[in-house]
Amino acid sequence: MLKIVGLRCEYKENPIGIDAKNPRISWRLESDKRSVNQSAYQVVVAEDREFGKLLWDSGKVDSDQCVHVELAGLEAVSRKRYHYRVQCWDRDGESSGWSHDAYWETGVLDRGEWKAEWIGPSIGEGANEEQSPFLRKSFSVKEGIRHASIYATALGLYELELNGSRVGDHYFTPGWTSYEHRLQVQAYDVTDRLAGGENVIGAMLGNGWYKGFLTWGENKRAIYGDRLALFLELHIEYEDGTEETVSTDSSWRTAGSPILMSEIYHGETYDARLERNGWSSAGYDDSEWLPVERISQSNDILIAQENDPVRKIEEIKPIGLLTTPAGDTVIDLGQNMVGWLKFTVQGEAGSEVQIHHAEVLDGEGNFYTDNMRSAKQIIRYVLKGGEPETYEPRFTFQGFRYVRLIGFGENVRLDDFAGVVLHTDMATTGFFECSDPLVNQLQHNIEWGLKGNFLDVPTDCPQRDERLGWTGDAQMFIRTAAYLKNVAPFFTKWSRDLKADQTNNGGVPFVIPHVLDANSHSSAAWGDAAVICPWTIYLCYGDKRILEEQYDSMQAWISYIRDQGENELLWNTGFHFGDWLGLDSKPDSYIGATDRDYIATAFYAYSVSLVQKTATIIGKPEDAAKYGELYGRIVEAFTKEFVTPSGRLSVPTQTAQVLGLMFGLLEGTAKDRAVAKLMELLDESKFHLTTGFVGTPYLNHVLSDNGKLDAAYQLLFQKDYPSWLYQITKGATTIWEHWDGIKEDGSFWSKDMNSFNHYAYGAIGDWLYRVVAGIDTDESQELVGYKRILIRPQPGGSLNWAEGRLDTMYGEIRSYWKKSDDGKTVLEVTVPANTSAEVHLPGAWLDSATESGSVLSEAAGIASATQLEGAVAVAVGSGEYEFSW
Incomplete structure (x- = not known):
């Protein structure tokens, strides 16, 4: 039985208020058979859910694509609901039949259509500017409402009420964006909240990121502006075909609320004696309220909500x-x-x-x-x-x-x-568990580090006077984040802010949105977020559009680096954070011992390699050739600068070996010597890491990729300082900023920079999913986003079982391996419909491995099985499998 489920438009289920004129839809296939693939699909779009009047029909398209299918030629118009459904056929010609219907609803697509005015509280003598204001409007509507939507945003934060109750379940709206360039508008369906006669809409405003304290230092506030303002339109459509709009204008009234102070950093002061019961309901007397003031603000920055909202x-x-x-x-x-x-x-x-x-x-x-x-x-x-x-x-x-x-x-x-x-209410996609409870607690801490720091932007810490979108932290953790949650909308929005805040010469600010001084930009490994983050979203979700959107930004970053210093092939100028918080740093320094120009040039080469791949993917072969030639020259210059004629790296740190190996900058003798040197350095530290923010995310990957799996597991299982599990022995429930945030004697590392909820070192989660559980995606074009899955678990250490699950755009992948006392290994695998997988059975032999009790050559769904050195590689179609050897 073939079935279509999980219809999505731009990653979201039945979204409203989106501004994509050519939206993309995705769906999943379910079947009780193995090796099921889509051979064709048909999508129809209509004005009504009965599909009586079609607006668009793809016809039967011979294609296995079911992710990010663009409705080419459909030009959406503002404030309209579009219903769609899908049917598909498998390779045997079996049809799924039509799916259930789904919809998307557009917002205001043309900024010139906005009619509302920006309004705010009147600022008069004796007014408490820190008190959150109420704003209120009473209006009448006719009977026979067919549909009603509110579109709202604010300078500051806002919360809406309609007829006495809260509108929506979003918090910290309109979110934090590059406010000078981009301000999100939220949409709310309020059809069932209106009634004939008098209705009242009200709003409360707060300082938020716009007007409140932000960054560190004395009185750093009102970075974006010093006046709170509301912008709102309520559009009502009646059954008789007429329409009515209620907008923010000078007829609104304002008064103080019980919130006497609200600040992101400092908290909130609330005086319940000042509550105004019924203030957003009909019949309330607002005669003593003051008229609002018009606020001057351009509508050119308004965009539809992009990210998933913050929710409880x-x-x-x-x-x-x-x-x-x-x-x-x-x-x-x-x-x-x-x-x-x-x-x-x-x-x-x-x-x-x-x-x-x-x-x-x-x-x-x-x-x-x-x-x-x-x-x-x-x-x-x-x-x-x-x-x-x-x-x-x-x-x-x-x-x-x-x-x-x-x-x-x-x-x-x-x-x-x-x-x-x-x-931010991102869908949970990942699950990891194993036989070691401390590693399970580590996974818990990684997940809670994400929960605590993905509140509208990827912050560095959620408690002190910072909470900023540090670019380096984000790029280090994004691959782990993409296992834990569906972070595609989250990082799409943030990447667009990065592009908006990029300097004229291509530099990338340290934090996005950019709120530091004008010179706070363009450190290696931090600015590379401009390339690494879009690339990772493409890799994990098959989203080609983000590469197309961000390509100019990616190119600009490379151009910025090329323009630095006298040698365009080495980056040895400017300020860099280096291997931030590396344990091999000098006393009283936050920067690790690895030469910063080495780190900068290594990341330069890595980003150029990704831009080259991007150019190929988006159909720019001339650019691809140009960046390929540049990459080759950078690697050559890197080798001359940092590799001795005998093949030894001139920078003798753990992080140096890790970056050279991870980014593919070393070959032959140089590669062999770097692996040996890394092992030597680990041995000298009694198998403890000394890496900081730059080296740590890649350390275990480099070890397991270069035949040192036992060393990687040994690092994972260390319990004394410095190690991932050390924090857990000290009671950590999230990832710390410092390996020794709490020292072994119970004292603290520092009071100046010591967050106990800081996700950067949680990047080990990527290794847990990709290597321990073994779930990865093929990086070949058209196969990314888990269209072709790599399931290659590498058991090790004291683990006797591990399980990973990942809910992808195609459905759930599962990899569960278990070692039994009699020496046998079992690997259970789930491959979603319309995908395929290459499954590695570590330590297996072709003549003795079985699937569900059958030899591999006779098992259904297996296309081929090949003996490799130390493993059997099995090519499978979709379905559930149980391998044993």
Whole structure:
């Protein structure tokens, strides 16, 4: 039985408000047979879900493509819902029949169509500019509403209410983008929220990233602007064919809200006595409210929402209540998390309670906040009195595990508190588990590092006065992230911001969005995010469009490097972070011992190689030839500069050997000597890493790719400092910024830069999925995105089983291997329909390996089986398999 499931438009299920004029759709096939492939498809698009009036029909197309199928020739128009469905045929001619119907809805496609005005609170004498404002509009509608949508954005953050209740489940809207160039507009279907007669729409605004404190240092705030503003249009379509629009304009009214202060870093102050009950409902008297002011702001920066929204994802109940040696009352949530604390309190009107947040306790068990630097992370709540009051913030988020309570009295009940986890709502795609509980905890910590730092942008830490989109951290972790979650929309949006913030000469800022000074740009390995991130999204999701969109940016980055210094083939000028936080750094230095010009030139070569591949993929053969020639010259110059005539690298560090090997810059004797030198350096450190941000993501890959699998596993299983598992022995529930954030004696590495939720070193997750579980994609053009799957597990160490699952654009891949006491190995594999796989059976022999009890040559779904050195390679079609040897 052939079935189509999982219809998506631009990665999303039934999206509304998108601005793609030629959207792409994707689907999956399901079948109970093996080796099922699509041979043809047909897509139809209609105005109605009955498909009575077709707008577009692909006809029967002979193709196995089911991912990112562009509806070429369909020119979408603004604010219209399009219904679509798909049928396909397999190679035997069997039809799936029509799929269920799905839809997408466009937003405003032409910026000239906007009619709304930008409005904000009036700023008068005595006004509290830090108080979040309410904005309100009462309006009447007729009976017979067919469809109604709100399109909204803000300078600052906004939250909408309609007829007394919250609109949507998105938080921190409109998100953080390069505000000078790009500002997202969110769309909400409110058809069922309107009724004939009086209706009221209201909004509350907060400072957010736009106006609030941002970056470190004194009074670094209002980087983008100092006036909050709302921009909104409500479009109503009636059954009689007429339309009506309610927009932000001078008729709106404004007043202060109970939020007296809201800051991303510092928290929120809320006075419940100032609540205005019914303020967003019909019948409310707003005669004492003030008129709004028009704000000058161009509409040219408006774009539709690109990223998945931030949502409340889950709630965590506290695991303990303790009194510290200093006498503080502290709640332990058991997990370092990002979001906020929801709490219930009862008391007299005017009394105040405070919530303070921290990631860790110090060596004596006291509440520790020094690593927050200037970020206060404090919630203040003033009670209105009477019945129990429940509160949670709106325009701030905290990074914390521990919460200090002030003003709650002695009878604290844990049931009155819950940690609300918020992050970008990316679909979970990865699962990894193995026989070692500490490695499983490491995988847990990696995932929670992503949860805590993927809040609209890929931040470096979610607790201190930073929380910025560091480019180096993002490119180091993106491949791991693509296993854990569907990060394609997330990084597409962020890559577009990178392109928007790129300097005129192609330089890439250290952080995206760019909020540091004008000279803070273009470090090697950081700026290379301009190339590595789009390439990785293409590789993992088969998304060719992101390469087409970002190609100019990728080229500009290469041009920037070529223009540096006197030799366009070596990058030996400018500032570089180097092997950041490498353990072989000099005292009082954050930069590892590996020469920075070596790192810069290695990444230069790597990025050029990726741009060459990109040019080929997007149909630019002349560019591909040009970059291929440049790459060859860079490698030649690299060899002359850093490799001695006898084949020894002149930079004797772990990271130097790793980069040269990982990026394919060494051949022959030089490659052999680099492998030997890396092993020598590991032996000298008693098999502990000394790598920093640059070398660590690649270290285990280099070892396992060069015949040193045992060494890679030995590094993975180390429990003393420095190692991944050391953090776990110290109680970590997320990845740390420093290998010794908490030292062996319980003291701290530093108070200046010591985040306990920092995902960079979590890049080991890529190795767990790709090597331990063995799930990878073929990188050949047309086979990326797991169209052709490589399942090549490499068991090792003390593990006796491991399982990895990955939900791809085609469906779920599964690889589960297990070693039994009698010396046999079992490998269970799932390959989605419309894909194929090359499966390696490590240590197997062709004449004795079986699949579901049959010899390989007789098993259904197996196209071929070949004996390799140390393994059997089996080519299979879709289906579930159980190999044994």
